[in-house]
Amino acid sequence: MKPRKITNQIYWMGSVDWDRRLFDSLIPLPDGTGYNAYLIKGSDKTALVDTVDPAMANELLYQLEGVDKIDYIISNHAEQDHSGSIPHVLSKFPEAKIVTTTKAKGMLIELLRVPEESFITIEDGGLLSLGDKTLKFIFTPWVHWPETMVTYLQEDKILFSCDFFGSHIATSNLYVIDEGRVYEAAKRYYAEIMMPFRKIIAKNLKKLEFYDIEMIAPSHGPIYTRPSFIIDAYRDWIFNAPKNTVVLPYVSMHKSTKLMVDHFVAALVERGIGVDQFNLVVTDIGKLAISLVDACTIIIGTPTVLAGPHPLAIYAAFLSNMLRPKAKFLSIIGSYGWGGKTIEVLSGMIPNLKVEIIDPVLSKGLPNESDFKAIEHLAEIISMKHKEIDIK
Numbered sequence: 001m002k003p004r005k006i007t008n009q010i011y012w013m014g015s016v017d018w019d020r021r022l023f024d025s026l027i028p029l030p031d032g033t034g035y036n037a038y039l040i041k042g043s044d045k046t047a048l049v050d051t052v053d054p055a056m057a058n059e060l061l062y063q064l065e066g067v068d069k070i071d072y073i074i075s076n077h078a079e080q081d082h083s084g085s086i087p088h089v090l091s092k093f094p095e096a097k098i099v100t101t102t103k104a105k106g107m108l109i110e111l112l113r114v115p116e117e118s119f120i121t122i123e124d125g126g127l128l129s130l131g132d133k134t135l136k137f138i139f140t141p142w143v144h145w146p147e148t149m150v151t152y153l154q155e156d157k158i159l160f161s162c163d164f165f166g167s168h169i170a171t172s173n174l175y176v177i178d179e180g181r182v183y184e185a186a187k188r189y190y191a192e193i194m195m196p197f198r199k200i201i202a203k204n205l206k207k208l209e210f211y212d213i214e215m216i217a218p219s220h221g222p223i224y225t226r227p228s229f230i231i232d233a234y235r236d237w238i239f240n241a242p243k244n245t246v247v248l249p250y251v252s253m254h255k256s257t258k259l260m261v262d263h264f265v266a267a268l269v270e271r272g273i274g275v276d277q278f279n280l281v282v283t284d285i286g287k288l289a290i291s292l293v294d295a296c297t298i299i300i301g302t303p304t305v306l307a308g309p310h311p312l313a314i315y316a317a318f319l320s321n322m323l324r325p326k327a328k329f330l331s332i333i334g335s336y337g338w339g340g341k342t343i344e345v346l347s348g349m350i351p352n353l354k355v356e357i358i359d360p361v362l363s364k365g366l367p368n369e370s371d372f373k374a375i376e377h378l379a380e381i382i383s384m385k386h387k388e389i390d391i392k
């Protein structure tokens with residue numbers, strides 16, 4: 001794809017990765033992704049904001065063919081999907097300087113073996129003049145790594161946010177057209193990438209309140225011409241109370257746990273509580289992550305295998321612990337044959353979650369009437385707990 005003009009002397013460059021289905025060998029990409037770089041031509045100097053995944057370096061080099069000179073490569077984030085083509089760009093423009101944070105400089109040297117003399121480091125709030133355009137660097141740690149920053153183009157009021165506000169979507173749309181589609185992708189992205197650092201990201205959001213932003217140009221997904229759409233979404237995900245929902249990742253081997261799950265879901269629905277139920281054998285783990293953004297309660301459903309939880313349930317607990325959602329309550333339902341330490345193992349796996357653990361309910365073999373009553377009681381307790389903290 002050729003460079004695409006955004007506005008006066010500002011161009012999108014980059015590549016759309018239609019076929020990629022996994023990020024960091026971990027995160028599902030059902031809609032592919034893209035890596036956006038941006039070229040800013042000032043009256044005196046030219047800057048390239050971020051680069052692309054090294055697998056796509058040739059596309060960026062093709063787009064740069066008509067560019068005479070790059071003075072600065074702005075590196076907002078050291079992860080290779082944005083920095084990995086810096087060595088290729090430096091080969092073509094050896095006089096270019098990489099402008100970044102001190103922390104990112106160290107990481108880029110370690111990750112890419114870029115020579116130290118290629119760097120200019122900047123401070124939080126630092127300015128860089130391109131002549132008639134001025135870049136301001138705003139440190140925003142942990143969007144997604146500790147060294148991350150965003151770049152604000154003062155005259156055009158564009159925020160180049162790199163991972164912050166990004167979405168994994170392969171699209172030919174330069175701008176957000178379908179907000180509903182982008183909302184889901186951005187929420188998935190937030191859940192998987194940003195949610196673990198929610199409290200720090202809250203501070204970064206507040207920091208951006210001082211800027212007049214007319215456009216947000218992330219390095220994944222389309223550009224926001226209505227910044228309030230994504231900023232308000234982030235505010236909801238970060239600051240608002242959880243919603244009256246239960247997220248229920250489960251796995252069942254011989255249907256006992258499934259029967260417990262079905263009965264439990266019906267009991268919750270009767271009480272007006274929403275449920276997002278995920279069979280871990282077939283689920284897209286990103287959908288589970290999305291549901292964790294809002295859920296007030298997490299319930300893990302598992303049979304007992306070799307004296308402990310099923311490995312897929314362990315994965316769900318581990319993932320929930322890593323992502324640190326704002327859930328308030330957690331419990332376990334499931335089944336066992338003759339014994340085991342399912343509850344102890346799962347309960348010990350969630351130290352990051354600030355949740356109250358509600359008494360689990362496990363059936364011995366196929367659930368009977370008393371098990372179903374116990375599961376209804378659990379649904380009732382959850383309903384009461386939600387009401388007690390004003391979640392309706």
Ligand code: FEO
Nearest residue numbers: 077079081144163
């Ligand atoms: Fe898109 Fe953290 O890299």
